[in-house]
Amino acid sequence: MFPMKQPWLCKVLGCYDSCVRCLGAVPYVTLSATLLCYAGVALFCAGAHEALTHTHTLVQTHFARAQQDFEVLADFIKYFQYVIYGLASFFFLYGILLLAEGFYTTSAVKQTFGEFRSTKFSRCLSLTFLIVTYLLAVIWFVIFAFSLIPVYFLFNMGQTCHTVHILSETTTSLNQHAWVCVDPRQFGLLPWKATPGKVCGMTMANICKEPEFYMTFDLYITAFAGAGATLLGLILYIIAATYNYAVLRFLGSKGIRC
Template sequence: MGCYDCCIRCFGAVPYPSLVATLLCFAGMALFCGCGHEALTQTEFLVETYFARNAQDYVVLSSFIQYFQYVIYGLASFFFLYGILLLAEGFYATSAVKQTFGEFRSTSCGRCCSLTFIVVTYILAVIWLAVFAFTAIPVYFFFNMAQTCHNINILAEGSPLGQHGWICMDARQYGLLPWNAMPGKACGLTLASICRSSEFHLTYDLYIAAFAGAGVALLALVLYVVAATYNYAVLRFLGRKGLRW
């Protein structure tokens, strides 16, 4: 019976919303960082192979991809540590800790830490909302490219593909290359070869996965804010009523 009571207390001490948010954060960041890093590498390969003849035309894009990949490394480390901190704060705030250790009292320092986590997490959620929107841009580009590939396949059924050289995909209009880049666009047979390449389909899927990962991470941050706000209310106003989240 003593072991049973101990297990009940242990399970009761778990801040489940914070735990779920932590798991979502880890899963979302793993998708975003892992798939995003590989998608950027594949994008550089596609641009270098099909859309630019001169290395100077895509040197800015190459530098941006390299720097952003370093940012991804930092984001993965930061969110891993921050998720652990928020989970620890959830354990601290739960009233089950009070029930386990007796007359536990929240201190002013503890309440200040909880409020700090709320503010920081809210700011991170706003920033990550912008990252989530930014991640949709390459998905939109590859979606348009996939639609163009679909149109080429339909037209190719009725006539030789070489007659449809006017069907093009211009990387310059999406800001991937400067306007003086040559050729800057892929048309006809070149575009068809891109559509058939495994690199194109892999990159498209990777960007979709990175976009989904960013959405999951954003959901985790929102859940963090809700849970931390409730925990702060428990520590500040309802600490003696045994409420918990």
């Protein structure tokens, strides 16, 4: 009976070893970077798209009643929403390519498949992905920086709302406090000719009571966090790709090639 069990035992151990080797072949850093990129781009695109829609409504309702006063901002919102659709589609495909390239170049995969073969094409492909990802990281750093502007503006607006709330409890009329104002023209969001351009007093108090204002603030924070997560994912991939490319160059210099 025992000799009959031996082949079965060998098969079990062979399956276990195969599973361990397969798990070892996973490029975990590249996989983490890809998931971060997907999650970050999803947060940024969804949050920014909805936040821009609410921004258009807030500006048109309270800060610029004439269409020509916020025509530039309205065009920017419309075209950037189309850019968001393109970003989502591009990063969905590019993330798959990054993950595939990570599986190809990771050292764990080289060990799994036995003897390693390095070619000039593989090194050139890895370098191309590294350069493209580096450029994308620079672009996303700019996006990350610019996404801070509406967060900063709405944070100041929230602080003004807090002041309005305190004054409404201590004074009888907010119109006596003309200094309690918010002016988006100071941030370059509207031209100086926009009417009324800034809101003060009771008008400011009414904006602070609107749930749409706080929803817009939360959406911009979501977009800002998504841009940061995407940038972090790209940096992680650059680290992993740089290491893999260094290994390719080292083995290529040793003459290990097809």
